[in-house]
Amino acid sequence: MTARLTNNARRFGSMQSSGTRHCMHFGRLRLCPQFGPALAGLIEREYIALVHDNGLWGHSNYQAWRAARVAGIPYVLSPRGMLEP
Numbered sequence: 001m002t003a004r005l006t007n008n009a010r011r012f013g014s015m016q017s018s019g020t021r022h023c024m025h026f027g028r029l030r031l032c033p034q035f036g037p038a039l040a041g042l043i044e045r046e047y048i049a050l051v052h053d054n055g056l057w058g059h060s061n062y063q064a065w066r067a068a069r070v071a072g073i074p075y076v077l078s079p080r081g082m083l084e085p
Contacts, residue, residue: 029059036063043071050074056082 023032042048051068055061056079068075 031059035060036067039064040067040070043067043073048073050076052076052078054078054080 022034023030025031039051043051048071050073051064053061053064053075056077061077065075065077
């Protein structure tokens with residue numbers, strides 16, 4: 001199981017790096033419209049059991065939540081201190 005997750009991470013990482021050419025930058029913010037469809041395709045092809053997200057404020061976090069919801073799989077959010085005052 002770990003090897004499969006590692007292979008998925010490698011494949012997803014390569015999709016992410018090749019997709020950054022198509023990102024729009026607004027100062028420090030980055031919007032990558034291809035991330036959502038790429039993640040949805042990965043979920044469908046690789047039978048992903050859940051999506052675990054470590055962010056809260058980025059557009060990619062919304063896209064990850066949306067892909068999980070459309071696929072009907074659990075979405076786990078770990079804000080990692082992003083809600084601290």
